[in-house]
Amino acid sequence: MTATATICVDELLAAARGLALAARWEQATGLLDAAAAGLSDSPARAVLALAAAEIAVDSAWYSGTEDGAGRLCEVDEDALDDTGRWDLGFARLRYEYRGKLRKPDSDLRDRAERFAATAPDARRLxxxxxxxxxxxxxxxxxRAAAPAHYERALANAAGDDLLRREAQRHLGDHAHEAGNHAEARERWQEATAVGARAGLVAGTLSQQLLLAVLARDTGDEPGAVALATEVHRWAEAxxxxxxxxxxxxxxxxxxxTQPPPA
Incomplete structure (x- = not known):
């Protein structure tokens, strides 16, 4: 006798994203791939493929894996609805951003502005x-133009702890650069807390490293080394x-927090 199961796509997406947040990236994409293989519904398969691509794009920042491009190419754009196509295009922009670091490209900015102009809801805006x-x-x-955009992100982060974490993380970076350690600490501590609340394991570790930077900058070298040592141990694990x-x-x-030497 062959067992069959009805797949609830929303619950499956939530499970896969939870695994990804917990740094179980291969398990997350494996779950989505296995589920997609058992579906005959093209729109549902496209939604699962898009989620797998988004996870691949995000995980590259932490794991160093480079399968985002391939995953993005596998998504059937024609099977997605308008919001899904916006998400796919934005995932492509996020992937390309990583390859453009410190390589001036005004086209990337122009495309991001178009995504802001066409965002279907406040969170995506x-x-x-x-x-x-x-x-x-x-x-x-x-650098002078960036904080206003992070403030817009923060203003639209209701219900999205990951977005709030990112906005506070980068606003804290600007406060740190300006020598405002009190503001940097406040923003970075909140970023750490909301990232943890969202279940973002690797991102919470990266945030703890910024707190170690702040400890060193304010003269607490033993505290900085102790915190960074534990972050390193967890990151390797x-x-x-x-x-x-x-x-x-x-x-x-x-x-x-400083760019690598040219």
Whole structure:
């Protein structure tokens, strides 16, 4: 006798995203792939493929894996609704952003502005502005223009702790750069807390590293080393290779908030 099961796509997406937040990236995409293989419904398969692509794009920041491009190409855009197509296009922009760091490209900014102009809801508007801030900061190297976009992201982060975490993280970076340690600590501590509340394991570790940076900057070297050592241990344990690399550098005197030498 063959067993059959009815798949609830929304519950499956929530489970996969929960696994991804917990740094179980391969399990998350494996779950989505297995479920998609058993579906005959093209729109549902496209939604699952899109979720797998988004997870691949996000996990690259922590794990160093590079299957985002392939995953994005596998999504059947024609089977998605308008919001799904917006999400797919935005995932492509997020993937391309990572490859454009410190390589000035005004086209990337223009595309992000179009996503902000066409965002179907407040949360997506917030994410579009967040990426506009990142592009100004890290692609165009126009630091003065970025905070206003992070503030727009923060203003649209109701109900999305991940967006709130990102906005506070980067606003804290600007406060840190300006020497305002009190504001940087407040923003970075909130970013750490809301990221943890969302279940974002690797992101919470990366946020703890910023608190270690602040401890060093304010003269607490033993505290900075102790915190970074634990972050490094955890990062290695969960396979967050990029965070492990950054913490190793920090323990050898490298400031992870500064760009690498040209």
């Amino acid at each position: 917030g994410w579009a502005h967040h990426y506009l801030g990142l592009i100004h900061d890290n692609v165009l190297e126009d 969960i396979g967050a290779a990029r965070i492990a690399e950054l913490t190793s550098g920090f323990l050898h005197g490298v400031d992870p």
